[in-house]
Amino acid sequence: MAFFVARRLLYLVPVLIAVSLLTFLIASLLPGDLAYTILGDQATPENVAALRRDMGLDQPIWWRYLSWLGGVLQGDFGRSFRTGQTVLQAVAERLPVSIELMLLAQLGALAIGVPLAIICAARSGGPFDRFMTGTAFGMLSVPTFLSAILLIYFFAVELRWLPATGYVPFAEDPAGNLRFMVLPALTLALAEWPGIMRVLRSDMIATLQEDYIALAKAKGLKASRILFVHALKPSSLTLVTITGINIGRLIGGTVIVETIFALPGIGRLLIGAIYTRDLIILQGVVLLVGAGFVIVNFIVDLLYAVLDPRIRHGHA
């Protein structure tokens, strides 16, 4: 097991270097010049040249990448030219909001998707199964910006049960925090549960045809025990993968959902950095988010090993 973990950790290094290089290149190759953005109406050729020198923009790109990477390795991600905040300060302020949103969304998606998958698998081909498979397919094609506006319209404007926009920190007012989080988390969960449901359903249907399930049935075990104990765990391997990959989709989703519901999270920070050409923030945030995604999937890999002894022992 220790060997397995060490090997996986080693894979992380090239992945993270690739992420940092891509991030830096994308930010550097964006059209437009940072010096012009900062100087705006004052962008005379002399001012631009002076500022480019000050910011090191006149250096070759590989040199700029290395000096940025050098800073990052020492924990210095740089500072926003607009707000004066460091990247780490800005991310530390925003990250808890996004993590809470993603956790709630993931829990919501699992809470909807897993029970439905089990029910559908148990009666596969039945009317409920067919109805839910169709619904899931439909829900997959509803974009989050549409479901967000519909949820706001019904729950905030018409019924006035929940707020349309805003946020309070959990530490300040836990109940209030959850009230603000319900609609954004639900919006994301509505986009995520169909994937979970469809994958788990088909895996369960396959598992339920295994011989040992037939044996369990023959032993006279209760159907619920067979479903939840004997069939769920072996069927959940793909589910765990999906959940890991979903983190990436969720990060993308938070950009939209945080903008619509005005949550002060990472997604909003990213959008703001793009609009204002705050490349230092942009590079830093994308790198940190990328690293987060890679690490979550590393943890998912470890979870496989827990779920399936064959992977742990290197036979897979």
Next chain:
Amino acid sequence: MKSAIRSGALARLFLVAGFGVAVSAMPANAQKAGGSITVGLELDIPGFDPLKVGVYDTAALTASSAIFDTLTTLDANGKPQPKLALSWSSSEDFKTWTFKLRPGVKFHDGTPFNAEAYKANFDRQKDPANKCRCAFYISNVNNVQAPDELTVVYNLNDPQVNWPSLVSYASQNSAVHSPTAWKTKGEDYNRNPVGSGPYVLKSWTAGDRMILEKNPDYWDKDKVYFDRITLKPLPDAQSRFASLQSGEVDLIWDDEFSADNIQKAQKDSKLTVHTYAGSGAAVYAMNTKTPPFDDLRVRQAIVMALDRKKMSQAITNGLSRPASNPYGDGSWVKCKDDGALPEDLEKAKALIKDYGKPVEFKMLVTATPRGRTVGQVLQQLWKRAGINMEIEQVDQATIPPRAFMRQFQMTPWRIVDLADPDIQMYANFHTGSPVALANYSNPGLDKLLEQARVTADQNKRVELYCEISRHINKEAIWFWTFQNTYYAISSAKLKGLPKMYSGVIDVSRTWKE
């Protein structure tokens, strides 16, 4: 240009009586003190240090009007009234303006506001070593002097008849900061601003909310009603409007591009739509040094082929107000004849036919949904006259440098709402100015612009600016599509919102019924 000052014109002395700010004509007993207001703005505010942020956007201006004071403020008629300055006077040539300051004003950190503090604010922005973007907007000011504790003297490079009106809103240049605060806080000052205004910054969570509390020591505290102002960035237009409908916020910023919401709100008795028809317009410049715009026929055809009503319908459900001159209904420049060319497709076609060569050009368009929509509508309108426009999408930040270097055939620009047309008209049309984007030079036009800036008599200035408009319209070097209209939507209970001069939503003296 000095000859333009007529011999009879004496130095004007504007002495405004009294210590109080003249507020709008509301009866005094209607205002109710206490409570709080929540305002939904579009964007996150980056900060308030002019050296860091360069220019305040609409969201920052709402906050800065509450945190900071300015020398003057504009009343409902657009006339300057005392704020930090009690009175002002100018020299005969309108190049020196002297302001007498209000005594006994303190910044929120307890340090005194005086002429020295005012000068320190100016010097910091002007200092070339600080490379402030904000310096562009004070390039006409040579220096500021503080001859005594309560006197500030502006020395201008070029005459400015309406200078007191131009320091009237809490912009990056006119908001007065506490020098002690920026010196002691350094990098952190940007997000911990200290002014002398009616509200004090209490807390600020990036991307979420800014809380301002009433300044108990404010010199005009009887005219300040809410105990607290909460400002929230709500970037999405639909959910921002939903938050207003559900009562979570009391007032939101909006613009013509969410015409649906504005029109819905106009029909809703629980909501009030605040509209300010400002001066200025959305404008376009043609580079007259490059074909096809070196030919007057093509330029005139471009303007005549427009159909602003149709454009307004297509873009903003008809909310946008067509513009036929650079001043607009919000300006005191009102022309009987502004010389606007008729919208006449047949004439445009004839001019193009007369020109004889195919007319093809590229137009810069901001790579935003709004920019693209406007570009596509223009493209279709011109196509009808046989003019082929190709859209070149560029980043917003790319337009100023491309414009300065004249690397365009046609570029969008804007004339913003300001109390005096001189600054922008002179910059946009006088030979040799960096933003005289049309590359057009005409001694007659230059002379008119020089005269208009040094003439004190407003009626004479109106005549001059109308003459300027006729000249530009006839030569068709720039054209104007729509006037500037500024919007805010609030709960019908909210009262006392002043006119949104320069698009600033100032809630610092509002109250709830």
